[in-house]
Amino acid sequence: MCGLAAYSPPPPADEIVWNAIKESHDPAIFEEYSAKYSSSSHVSAALSRRDELKKERAAAAAPPPPPLATDEIVWNAIKDGRSPAMFEEFLSKFPESSRSAEVRERLKALQGTQLASTNATLPAIDVTPQREGSIALGIKVLSSSEEAALKQKASFKECEKCPEMIVVAPGAFMMGASESVSKRATESSRHKVTFARSFAVGRYAVTFEEWDACVADGGCNGYKPWDNGWGRGKRPAINISWSDAKSYVAWLSARTGKTYRLLSEAEREYVTRAGTTSPFWWGASVSRGQANYDDRVGQDKNAKGGSGQKTVPVDFFQPNPWGLYQVHGNIWEWVEDCVNDTYDGAPTDGSPWMKGRCEQRVLRGGSWVSQGGCSRSGKSLWRAVRRTRQQRWISSREDVEIAGHERIGLASRNNPIQ
Numbered sequence: 001m002c003g004l005a006a007y008s009p010p011p012p013a014d015e016i017v018w019n020a021i022k023e024s025h026d027p028a029i030f031e032e033y034s035a036k037y038s039s040s041s042h043v044s045a046a047l048s049r050r051d052e053l054k055k056e057r058a059a060a061a062a063p064p065p066p067p068l069a070t071d072e073i074v075w076n077a078i079k080d081g082r083s084p085a086m087f088e089e090f091l092s093k094f095p096e097s098s099r100s101a102e103v104r105e106r107l108k109a110l111q112g113t114q115l116a117s118t119n120a121t122l123p124a125i126d127v128t129p130q131r132e133g134s135i136a137l138g139i140k141v142l143s144s145s146e147e148a149a150l151k152q153k154a155s156f157k158e159c160e161k162c163p164e165m166i167v168v169a170p171g172a173f174m175m176g177a178s179e180s181v182s183k184r185a186t187e188s189s190r191h192k193v194t195f196a197r198s199f200a201v202g203r204y205a206v207t208f209e210e211w212d213a214c215v216a217d218g219g220c221n222g223y224k225p226w227d228n229g230w231g232r233g234k235r236p237a238i239n240i241s242w243s244d245a246k247s248y249v250a251w252l253s254a255r256t257g258k259t260y261r262l263l264s265e266a267e268r269e270y271v272t273r274a275g276t277t278s279p280f281w282w283g284a285s286v287s288r289g290q291a292n293y294d295d296r297v298g299q300d301k302n303a304k305g306g307s308g309q310k311t312v313p314v315d316f317f318q319p320n321p322w323g324l325y326q327v328h329g330n331i332w333e334w335v336e337d338c339v340n341d342t343y344d345g346a347p348t349d350g351s352p353w354m355k356g357r358c359e360q361r362v363l364r365g366g367s368w369v370s371q372g373g374c375s376r377s378g379k380s381l382w383r384a385v386r387r388t389r390q391q392r393w394i395s396s397r398e399d400v401e402i403a404g405h406e407r408i409g410l411a412s413r414n415n416p417i418q
Contacts, residue, residue: 014040027053071097080219080254084110137161137217141256153323155203158256161213165200166323168271175269176343177279189343193266195350201263201271204314204325205333206248208232211240219251220244234313236331242361245334262336264352268364272327274320280328281320291317291329292368311368329370332363 010016014037021029022045030050034043068076071094078086079102087107091100138160142150150156152169176190208227214220225239245262252260263271273281280286288295292312311330319325336352339360346353366374 018042075099077250078254082257161210163202166203167200169198170195173270175266191343193348193350205236207234207314208237211237214248214251220247230310235311236314242334265335265337265362266350268335274322293329294369329366332367333365335362337362
């Protein structure tokens with residue numbers, strides 16, 4: 001016998017309206033809802049959302065802080081370092097600085113506590129006095145012999161909470177996308193870029209766990225970005241501005257005594273492609289089983305899992321051939337370069353392009369709210385330096401002496417070839 005479905009009454013009007021507005025970013029919408037549906041069970045949530053959005057708008061409207069003097073920027077970058085040479089150079093470059101007394105005091109302390117190693121093969125030991133509010137990082141910097149022994153795809157970490165770095169060999173590639181793939185001049189003006197030296201790049205995007213360690217140690221300007229309610233830990237650090245990313249690599253440099261930095265745009269595309277020439281390292285198209293992006297109007301609407309409307313942990317998908325995770329999708333990544341409309345005149349040695357609209361900086365990789373095409377290897381985007389807190393960045397480590405490289409979202413460290 002065929003049965004009939006039971007009748008279900010429609011939900012009350014306040015419930016229908018709430019479901020329609022709850023994702024809005026306009027505080028006035030929630031204000032009006034609270035007034036017109038004052039007896040609704042959602043009034044408390046509406047008022048909370050209203051207040052939250054008002055705070056966000058007030059913060060976005062606030063004028064950026066005045067720029068720091070050059071000596072102050074340098075001091076913030078080196079003050080927790082372990083190398084006496086850095087402080088000696090500061091005194092040479094900025095003899096009239098208001099920080100001179102502190103620099104001399106720090107230099108004297110280092111010269112009195114830093115012991116010369118009798119065995120060059122031993123890793124450097126962290127002798128930095130622990131500051132009030134700092135944490136134990138378990139710093140273990142690579143020695144010259146350890147760096148020299150590293151080969152392509154080898155990995156290393158220079159402290160327990162530091163990014164895991166992967167060695168990338170020197171080489172060359174064609175930067176940008178072909179005309180058949182790209183509609184933007186910044187992608188299609190292809191040019192050859194050659195890397196004469198190896199460098200080291202972060203295996204993963206910088207995580208909330210790693211960022212929070214920086215804040216707990218007194219770095220990153222004390223800024224603790226919101227996680228959008230999705231959790232911290234191994235998820236990538238989001239709501240990060242370019243200036244925030246710079247503060248993180250400055251902290252890494254100061255705590256290890258090595259130079260970590262943001263990747264250049266060319267380096268970012270080089271490590272993304274990992275020797276491939278297709279739009280994505282695995283081929284010509286993307287699916288939800290390969291990257292985290294918004295597929296609602298994309299190529300694979302029926303992919304298992306549907307549209308990913310939040311980030312996923314940094315090790316969620318398969319790594320590319322060079323061992324780097326999520327070079328496509330999940331979060332946008334800051335690089336060092338200023339914004340230019342084409343690649344005409346861009347450096348061909350892999351260095352960052354420091355001419356152009358430097359009040360804006362370049363982003364690479366696409367994110368969980370981007371369509372699949374935005375995560376192509378050659379795709380770029382740009383945003384203001386201070387006002388926009390974007391998703392992730394690349395961090396790179398300089399002067400790793402290896403025979404064979406950098407990526408915040410990824411951190412980088414360069415290496416002269418032995």
